[in-house]
Amino acid sequence: MKKIVWLKVFVFAACLTPLLYLSWALLQDALGANPIEELTRRSGEWTLRFLMITLCMTPVQKLFKQSWPIKLRRMLGLFTFFYASLHLLTYVWLDQFFAWGDILRDIIKRPFILVGMLAFLLLVPLAITSNQRMMRKLGRYWKRLHQLVYLIGGLGVLHFFWLVKKDLTMPTVYLLILVVLLGFRMILVWQRRLSYRRKSAVVQSPV
C-alpha cells in the first residue's frame, strides 16, 4: 500500500481515540460526579482541538513543502464536524433531554449557546461539500465557501470565552493559536499581493 494510505489509516485511528476514551470513561463512571457536564466540556474541547489541527494543515504544507497535510485536511475537518456533532448531541440529548422549549430559550437568551449553534450550523455545509464531486461541482466557489472555517474558528473560540465563569486561561490559549494560524494566512495573502504588484510593475516598465 502507498505510504499516504497508511498515514491516513493511522490518523483515522488516532482521531477516534478521544471518542473511545470518553465512551470508556463514561461506562466506567470515571468522569466524576457530573458526567454529563464533563462529557459536554470534553467533547467541546476536542472539537476546538480538531478545528485548530485542521487549520494547521495549510501552514505546515507551505512551511515544509510537503503534500501530506493537504491530503489529511479533509479527514481532520470531518472529525471536527464529528466531535462538534457529539458535543451538540450531548447538550440536546443528555443535558437537556430534548426539552426543545428550554433549548430554544437557551439559544435566544444565552449568547454563548447562540454563537456555538451558529458555528455548528456553518460547519454543516462544509461537511456536506467536502467530497471530490462537490469540490468539482462548486469549482472556484468551493474555496470561498470553505473559507467560512475562519469565521467558525472565531465563533468557536468566542463560544468558549463566553461560557467560562471567570478563568479565561484556556480560551485565551485557543485564541492565541487561532490568531497565529490566521495570521499566517494573512501574511501569505499580503506576500502574494506584493509579488503580484512587483510583477505588474516589471511588465509596465518600458523595455
Next chain:
Amino acid sequence: MLIKTKNDIAISEITDESVYLKRREFMKVSAGLALAPLLGMPLDSQAAINDYAKLNFSKNTKFAIDEKLTPYKDVTTYNNFYEFGTSKSDPSEEAYRLKTSPWSVSIEGEVEKPGTYTLEDILRPHPLQERIYRFRCVEGWSMVIPWVGFPLGDLIKRFQPTSRARYVEFTTLERPAEMIGQNRSILNWPYVEGLRIDEAMHPLTIMAVGLYGRALPNQNGAPMRLVVPWKYGFKNSKSIVKIRFIEKQPVSTWMQAVPSEYGFYSNVNPQVAHPRWSQQRERRIGEFLKRKTLMFNGYSDQVAQLYSGMDLRKYF
C-alpha cells in the same frame, strides 16, 4: 529403575488459597494503579471518609428533608473552591496543603466583644447537630448534604452585635502557599461574602464543621464554613477567618468580579435567570434527568418572609 522426584516447593511458599482466589482482584487493582497516572487520576487525593474525625452530634429533624443523600465521594470530589483551582477536581486534589490547625477567627466591627478567638473558643459552647440540606450551585447542579454544625445565630449572639450591625461579612483565608489557586488572580483574594443580619440570624443558617458525621475535608471548607441552604452555593463562605459586622451592605467577591451576573442576595430563584444559566431546572448529582428548581431551594416556607415586598428581580 527408581525415578527420584524432589519436592522442592516449601510449604511456606505455597500461596494461601484465600490470596490465590483474590488474584483477579489484585490484578485489577494493580492495573488500576498503573493506569491511574496516565488517566490523570491522583492516587492519594481522594481520601476515605475514615480519615476524618468522628463528631458528636444530635439529629435535627425540624428541617429534615426526605431526599436521597448525595454520595460522600461526590460531595468531597466535585467542588467549587477557586482558592485551590478552577476545575471541580482541583480542590480535592490540592487542598491537602491547607493547615487548619492552629486556626483563629477574628470578630470585628459593630460588636460589643470584638477580638481574635481560637477555633476552640469559637466552637466550644455549641452543641453540634446534623442538618440535611439541599445544596444548589448557581451553575445548575445540586446535592443533598448531611452537614454537621450549629446555628450561626447562636454564635453571633455571643459577640453582642450593636444596633448598627445590619450586615455580616465573612472572609475566607488567604494563604497562597497552601491555597495554590490564589497564586493566580482569578478573583480578588481573599474571598468575601456577606449576609443581611436577619439572614445570618435565621435558624436555617448554620456554621458547619462537618459532613456525613465527620470533620469537614479541606476541600469542603475546613475547619468552619457557612451553609445558607436557600442561596446559591457561592454564598456559603468556606474556611472562614474573619466575621465582620457592618452597617453598609458589603460587596462580595463575585459582585466585584462580574456585577451584572452576581447580586448580593443570590437567593435560589427559578424565575430569575443568570445570563449564563437558566435557573429553572437543575441536575441533582447522580440523576440523569434535570429536576425543577424550587423557589428559595425549597425553603420558601421558612425564608420567604425575609424578602416580602422586595423585587427579587432587582435584588438578585
